[in-house]
Amino acid sequence: MSHPASTAPIMLASDLDRTLIYSANSMDLKTSDTLAPRMVVAEVYNAAPLSFMTRAAEELLEDLVKRTVFVPVTTRTVAQFSRVRLPGFGQGYAVTTNGAVLLHNGAPDADWSRHIQRSLGADCAPLEHVLDHLTGSDADPAILRVRTAEDFFAYAIVDRDALSDAYLEGLAAWCAARGWTTSLQGRKLYCVPAPITKEAAVNEVRRRSGAGLLVAAGDSRLDAGILGVADLAIRPAHGELHSDGFSRDNLTVTAETGIMAGEEIMRFFSGILANAATFSAG
Ligand SMILES: [Mg+2]
Known part of the structure; x- marks a missing residue:
């Protein structure tokens, strides 16, 4: 693994559903209800809570969005994505529609849209x-x-x-x-x-933002590409890639499943930042 110059920001590219946020059906809590983690609502749909993350995961993410180029990367449409409330919502880049749309500060990037149309x-x-x-x-x-x-x-x-x-x-x-x-x-x-991929859009954000180290997280086959282009990658121990037994170099698999895996992924990101700070200080 190459170490980027310490001045280049670290870029975190994370899938949303079943990687960072979880519906009630996908939480897979293993503890008794009385020991369940505190949670926050990450999405409201038809006036009812639909997606969640643990409060600890959200607190970690609040810190991460301030210190990195954090990019949500989702197959959700823009409308579906706009319901998701994350720290730093509406700022910076977000990849939606599986990479067909690149949002910058909440607005679709016209250059990227033209590029996608040409590629089809x-x-x-x-x-x-x-x-x-x-x-x-x-x-x-x-x-x-x-x-x-x-x-x-x-x-x-x-x-x-x-x-x-x-x-x-x-x-x-x-x-x-x-x-x-x-x-x-x-x-x-x-x-x-096939030309509409998350990794193409992630590479574009990496180029524009001048990011150094790229760290990615995802759980489905549509995320395999971003895990592939990342310097370091993590996937939860559930979902489509887990069923496939997906593996590659520099890939970590969480110990936890469900919403606790989402928190573990945020801890993994934070650990990389802490190590990078140590590395650049040393
Ligand atoms: Mg997913």
């Missing part, structure tokens, strides 16, 4: 073909509803119990032949054009 060339089937495949005569009964994300990609709400591995493998192959990728996260099955 002849190698990618149009969104309509994928929608037809998900909903037409080849549709699987486990596909309950199909939605589009800002006209960039599609995701289906699925019945996980009824969804077969054979259908998933067939869909992945069908998509791959058309320049698309798939990812299953909870009850959402994503189909995304």
Whole structure:
């Protein structure tokens, strides 16, 4: 691992759902209720709390956003992302829509949007073909509803119990032949054009911000790229990459699962900052 110049800021690129923030269904608390950690609401939807992090994780993040280039990196659309309340919300860069949109101080970056439009060339089937495949005569009964994300990609709400591995493998192959990728996260099955990646947008932020060390965290196949381009990476011991047994150099896997893994990831980030401070002081 190369050590960057001490003056270059450290960049932290973190996925949100099931990495940093957790719904009630994904918390996976192992302790008795009386020993549960204090939590904060990170997202409100239809006037009800939907996503959470531990209070300790939020306190760590409050410090991290002041001392690093902290970049939320999510497959959420801009509208879905705008509900998430994190320390430093609306400041700096955020990657949404799986990398198709780069927000800077809350506004979509027009240069990046043009770049994305140009990159969706002849190698990618149009969104309509994928929608037809998900909903037409080849549709699987486990596909309950199909939605589009800002006209960039599609995701289906699925019945996980009824969804077969054979259908998933067939869909992945069908998509791959058309320049698309798939990812299953909870009850959402994503189909995304291959050029729309989180890591492309993360690399762009890294270039613009002049960041040195890049540290990344994520739990799904759509996060594999940011874990791959990072100098140091961490993933929780749950989720799609964990099921895949995903591994690479300089990758840490949390000891905890669920919302406690989210807190552990924030501690991991803080530890890197502390070490970097020691390194530059020495
Ligand atoms: Mg995730």
